[in-house]
Amino acid sequence: xxxxxxVTVAVAFTLTIGILNxxxxxxxxxxxxTGVIAWAVAAHWLPLGVDGGLAWPLAFxxxxxxxxxxxxxxxxxxxxxxxxxxxxxxxxxxxxxxxLGFLIIFENLxxxxxxxEAQAFPEKFKSDFYIGEIIIGLPQLMSLAISLxxxxxxxxxxxxxxxxxxxxxxxxxxxxxxxxxxDVRRIVPLVFLFSGLLCGVAGVLFVVNYSDVSPYMGEExxxxxxxAMVLGGLGSIWGAIAGGLLVGLLEALSxxxxxxxxxxxxxxxxxxIVLILKPSGLFGASRIGKGKL
Amino acid sequence: MAVPILQINCITKFFGGLKVLEDVSFDLxxxxxxxxxxxxxxxxxxxxxxxxxxxxxxxxxxILANQDITNLPIRKRIGLGLSRSFQNIRLMPHLSVxxxxxxxxxxxxxxxxxxxxxxxxxxxxxxxxxxxxxxxDAGLEVDLNSTVSELPYGVRKKIEVVRALMSKPxxxxxxxxxAGLNPQETIELAGFLRGISDSNVTLLxxxxxxxxxxxxxxxxxxxxxxxxxxxxxxxxxxxNKAVLEAYLGTSAMESSGVT
Amino acid sequence: MMGGYVEGIIAILCINLIFAxxxxxxxxxxxxxxxxxxxxxIGAYVAGVCSNYFELPIVFSVLGGILGAxxxxxxxxxxxxxxxxxxxxxxxxAFALVISGIILNSEFLGGAxxxxxxxxxxxxxxxxxxxxxxxxxxxxxxxxxxxAMRAVHDDDVVSEIxxxxxxxxxxFAFTLGGALAGLSxxxxxxxxxxxxxxxxxxxxxxxxxxxxxIGGTQTAWGxxxxxxxxxxxxxxxxxxxxxxxxxxxGILIVLMMIFRPQxxxxxxxxxxxxxIFYRTAER
Numbered sequence: 113x114x115x116x117x118x119v120t121v122a123v124a125f126t127l128t129i130g131i132l133n134x135x136x137x138x139x140x141x142x143x144x145x146t147g148v149i150a151w152a153v154a155a156h157w158l159p160l161g162v163d164g165g166l167a168w169p170l171a172f173x174x175x176x177x178x179x180x181x182x183x184x185x186x187x188x189x190x191x192x193x194x195x196x197x198x199x200x201x202x203x204x205x206x207x208x209x210x211x212l213g214f215l216i217i218f219e220n221l222x223x224x225x226x227x228x229e230a231q232a233f234p235e236k237f238k239s240d241f242y243i244g245e246i247i248i249g250l251p252q253l254m255s256l257a258i259s260l261x262x263x264x265x266x267x268x269x270x271x272x273x274x275x276x277x278x279x280x281x282x283x284x285x286x287x288x289x290x291x292x293x294x295d296v297r298r299i300v301p302l303v304f305l306f307s308g309l310l311c312g313v314a315g316v317l318f319v320v321n322y323s324d325v326s327p328y329m330g331e332e333x334x335x336x337x338x339x340a341m342v343l344g345g346l347g348s349i350w351g352a353i354a355g356g357l358l359v360g361l362l363e364a365l366s367x368x369x370x371x372x373x374x375x376x377x378x379x380x381x382x383x384x385i386v387l388i389l390k391p392s393g394l395f396g397a398s399r400i401g402k403g404k405l
Numbered sequence: 406m407a408v409p410i411l412q413i414n415c416i417t418k419f420f421g422g423l424k425v426l427e428d429v430s431f432d433l434x435x436x437x438x439x440x441x442x443x444x445x446x447x448x449x450x451x452x453x454x455x456x457x458x459x460x461x462x463x464x465x466x467x468i469l470a471n472q473d474i475t476n477l478p479i480r481k482r483i484g485l486g487l488s489r490s491f492q493n494i495r496l497m498p499h500l501s502v503x504x505x506x507x508x509x510x511x512x513x514x515x516x517x518x519x520x521x522x523x524x525x526x527x528x529x530x531x532x533x534x535x536x537x538x539x540x541x542d543a544g545l546e547v548d549l550n551s552t553v554s555e556l557p558y559g560v561r562k563k564i565e566v567v568r569a570l571m572s573k574p575x576x577x578x579x580x581x582x583x584a585g586l587n588p589q590e591t592i593e594l595a596g597f598l599r600g601i602s603d604s605n606v607t608l609l610x611x612x613x614x615x616x617x618x619x620x621x622x623x624x625x626x627x628x629x630x631x632x633x634x635x636x637x638x639x640x641x642x643x644x645n646k647a648v649l650e651a652y653l654g655t656s657a658m659e660s661s662g663v664t
Numbered sequence: 665m666m667g668g669y670v671e672g673i674i675a676i677l678c679i680n681l682i683f684a685x686x687x688x689x690x691x692x693x694x695x696x697x698x699x700x701x702x703x704x705x706i707g708a709y710v711a712g713v714c715s716n717y718f719e720l721p722i723v724f725s726v727l728g729g730i731l732g733a734x735x736x737x738x739x740x741x742x743x744x745x746x747x748x749x750x751x752x753x754x755x756x757x758a759f760a761l762v763i764s765g766i767i768l769n770s771e772f773l774g775g776a777x778x779x780x781x782x783x784x785x786x787x788x789x790x791x792x793x794x795x796x797x798x799x800x801x802x803x804x805x806x807x808x809x810x811x812a813m814r815a816v817h818d819d820d821v822v823s824e825i826x827x828x829x830x831x832x833x834x835x836f837a838f839t840l841g842g843a844l845a846g847l848s849x850x851x852x853x854x855x856x857x858x859x860x861x862x863x864x865x866x867x868x869x870x871x872x873x874x875x876x877x878i879g880g881t882q883t884a885w886g887x888x889x890x891x892x893x894x895x896x897x898x899x900x901x902x903x904x905x906x907x908x909x910x911x912x913x914g915i916l917i918v919l920m921m922i923f924r925p926q927x928x929x930x931x932x933x934x935x936x937x938x939x940i941f942y943r944t945a946e947r
Contacts, residue, residue, distance in 0.1 A: 205877055208750075209877050209878065210917065213913075213914045216910050216913055220907040221907075373776075380761040380762045381765075384759060388746070391746045480826075483827040500815065504811060508826050521803075521804070521808070523803050523806035525807070532808075552931060552932055555932075568826075
């Protein structure tokens with residue numbers, strides 16, 4: 113089940129939109145970069161050959177670091193320049209368009225470097241964790257546990273630490289926050305660091321579950337994670353978690369009852385209906401994601 | 406006795422549990438110059454928002470020229486002669502000066518042919534002519550094609566007044582028109598507004614500048630914490646104890662020896 | 665006659681221009697439609713069905729595509745307009761994915777194997793339609809309706825106070841925009857004679873919105889520039905279909921948003937350009 117991966121990526125989305133009101137479309141690419149870089153490290157640059165023991169954890173760590181770096185690059189060239197200038201209805205499109213630009217750049221750079229084929233990760237994880245007749249594989253359970261742990265840690269940071277308070281102040285109003293002494297320029301990259309980290313973790317979970325990477329792995333997961341976030345309501349971490357699990361469940365049910373081709377209709381149809389009935393998602397604060405008034 | 410052009414009857418407004426206006430009533434006579442004053446947070450702008458329909462009235466009624474407009478949709482009000490400006494300038498930032506002013510005529514284009522006529526292409530249509538005339542009468546000297554977000558504050562403030570005039574209002578509501586203007590500009594504005602009033606337009610002004618109020622208004626209503634505490638001429642205001650208390654606070658009055 | 669290569673470029677340019685103007689109309693009135701591919705798909709498939717099953721002449725099947733997409737646009741605009749900002753972007757995005765999912769699962773429409781539309785529309789028809797559409801959009805934007813649309817884009821509350829029927833304007837823009845996207849789809853179906861659901865995907869919706877936003881939404885020149893630039897430049901540079909072409913595309917997008925966040929063609933830009941034009945003409 114992809115539920116736990118959706119949860120993690122959806123939280124990455126919801127962080128940037130909740131705090132910075134920025135729908136960061138690069139997130140699918142950053143998720144993909146983790147997987148591809150981890151594969152490249154394990155398969156090419158540090159071949160497992162000799163006993164392999166440490167190679168794959170190292171590959172994962174390098175993959176996550178690459179994700180965080182990519183995320184910070186995006187911050188440097190999109191959000192930092194794009195102070196909101198006019199209070200009109202399409203202003204939030206500006207950072208969104210930049211992030212789409214980065215999505216195109218990252219995806220095609222990876223295509224140029226590694227080609228378009230799906231690659232098998234050298235280390236197989238599935239068999240290692242199977243115990244007796246338990247049908248739900250351990251990797252899935254572990255994924256869920258890990259993603260929930262990361263998310264719980266993150267919401268703990270947001271709730272209790274000084275940094276978390278500063279972030280929530282920025283979410284309320286960036287101008288007021290900076291007047292009150294919050295160093296916005298220093299704090300904003302943190303949001304991108306966190307969301308990059310989450311994408312990295314999600315990318316690793318994906319590799320552990322599927323042992324397969326490709327330049328296109330981010331598109332499917334990324335769009336479904338967006339659906340998950342919107343279902344839960346923008347800016348709400350627990351909403352993103354619930355949304356991620358719900359999307360995973362919807363997928364499993366529609367595949368089971370109607371076949372694989374109906375997954376998209378089921379997920380996006382549900383999203384459309386939820387938005388029509390409750391325009392701010394299931395658990396969303398109505399403030400976020402709107403223009404003014 | 407003439408009939409009031411605008412009657413405000415016992416309007417009350419809550420924001421959640423907070424009562425921001427309570428039983429406020431006053432009448433505006435045709436051609437009158439009326440001032441609405443009070444300390445910050447007294448509910449002046451709320452009165453404007455209730456009259457223009459941005460907020461709905463919780464109880465009470467608003468009657469414009471014998472027609473009850475309490476629950477009329479926002480967009481229908483300007484056509485009945487109720488026009489307004491805003492405290493924080495709310496011009497369309499990406500439209501030019503001329504286009505912003507021409508937005509004020511929108512309520513007069515009722516037929517579909519008027520709506521789809523390409524007025525941006527022809528130089529001599531009547532809409533454009535009237536907009537140019539009004540801009541000239543107001544003494545606005547700017548490049549009419551410049552985008553308003555590039556213009557200085559005082560000019561934008563004046564464009565708002567001109568835009569509000571374009572709908573040929575019977576009641577013109579201006580929210581702090583003199584705020585941020587220099588003394589010279591304030592004097593010019595006062596003269597301009599008196600000219601408008603002479604053509605039988607009723608003025609309702611929210612203003613903090615008491616000199617400006619004295620220079621223009623024939624009648625003043627004072628609000629404090631959502632209650633009407635005074636109604637009378639500008640001269641009477643200065644002598645009224647309740648008004649002074651509201652502005653200065655009781656203790657300040659005692660220490661300065663006013664009784 | 666034109667060579668096949670040039671003709672191919674002109675055909676795709678015409679389709680992109682009409683498509684971009686459809687998305688532009690909604691964007692000009694302050695709503696972002698990230699479901700363009702959905703409307704284009706509706707237009708293409710309605711035209712295909714009209715032509716194949718009812719054997720209507722091309723004029724009527726294209727008209728059917730316009731009306732079909734316009735009608736869906738009208739119906740979907742009411743729920744979509746209840747949402748705002750990012751929610752609206754994603755609601756339209758979801759709409760397009762639902763449409764392509766429905767087509768994929770419909771045997772009547774050919775499912776994943778696609779649909780052949782034998783009736784052929786030559787490139788001249790595309791050029792003619794594009795001229796008409798550009799003329800109509802410029803006319804509309806010069807009228808009071810266009811002025812009201814731009815006013816709603818800037819400030820919907822004040823527009824309402826000025827007497828604009830904001831909801832009406834938005835529904836109108838959404839419907840007409842859907843109809844234009846449907847026209848581009850119908851022309852696509854008749855020109856290429858083959859349509860498949862996979863073509864009308866999320867990437868297409870994203871690209872057409874990028875054409876519009878990068879071109880600029882303040883004047884009707886914006887989409888003309890955006891769609892032409894991003895259709896023609898890759899061809900002129902002879903970058904072919906390599907991935908570098910997309911990398912450069914992405915870098916251009918990021919740079920344009922840094923230096924001209926309001927789009928390349930702004931109102932001030934058009935004003936200054938026309939001044940220069942008249943000055944040169946007087947000499």
